[in-house]
Amino acid sequence: MPAEAAPLIGKWIDYFKCEFKISRNRNSKFGDYRAPYDSKGHRISVNFDLNPYAFLVTTVHEFAHLHTWNEHKGRAKPHGTEWKNNFKKMMQPFFEKNVFPPDVKQAITRYLNNPAASSCSDLNLYRSLRLYDPVKESMVTVEKLPGKALFKLKDGRVFQKEEKLRKRYKCVEVSSRRVYLFSPVAEVEVLNQNN
Numbered sequence: 001m002p003a004e005a006a007p008l009i010g011k012w013i014d015y016f017k018c019e020f021k022i023s024r025n026r027n028s029k030f031g032d033y034r035a036p037y038d039s040k041g042h043r044i045s046v047n048f049d050l051n052p053y054a055f056l057v058t059t060v061h062e063f064a065h066l067h068t069w070n071e072h073k074g075r076a077k078p079h080g081t082e083w084k085n086n087f088k089k090m091m092q093p094f095f096e097k098n099v100f101p102p103d104v105k106q107a108i109t110r111y112l113n114n115p116a117a118s119s120c121s122d123l124n125l126y127r128s129l130r131l132y133d134p135v136k137e138s139m140v141t142v143e144k145l146p147g148k149a150l151f152k153l154k155d156g157r158v159f160q161k162e163e164k165l166r167k168r169y170k171c172v173e174v175s176s177r178r179v180y181l182f183s184p185v186a187e188v189e190v191l192n193q194n195n
């Protein structure tokens with residue numbers, strides 16, 4: 001994460017007695033919060049391969065879940081008003097320290113002020129955070145692929161991009177001819193059509 005942000009996150013880990021883990025990449029999510037149960041306390045994990053700004057936003061997002069759980073236990077919705085207010089409040093110190101570049105700060109502010117944006121995967125926010133990813137040569141998002149393009153996932157499966165259905169893209173797995181729906185911002189490897 002950005003160096004200026006680390007001391008405060010360190011304080012939160014101690015203060016909330018949270019087990020904070022850097023996790024392997026999970027395509028389905030950037031981070032995760034688990035509430036205490038049995039003998040286990042609060043647990044947060046964040047994917048290791050996020051860029052520093054995305055890592056910090058995800059970390060604060062998860063700490064807002066923790067804080068909301070402390071205040072309301074299971075009675076508050078995962079991304080409801082209580083969580084959102086805590087996320088806003090907990091983001092402030094990082095704004096004050098000017099940790100974020102202006103475009104990221106603007107995207108986060110927009111996200112915080114939009115009552116409809118509540119999930120972990122706000123597309124606009126994600127797009128501006130992604131601009132700070134190190135450039136990976138052949139990786140591209142599904143929405144940037146031309147129609148009918150062939151692409152490969154990390155697990156080696158090959159798909160062909162088809163049309164957009166509502167918010168997601170229909171893609172056909174080449175070997176099984178099965179249809180899958182992909183998020184427009186899913187990262188895939190483009191395959192050269194002549195291969």
Ligand SMILES: [Zn+2]
Pocket residue numbers: 061065078079119120
């Ligand atoms: Zn969440």
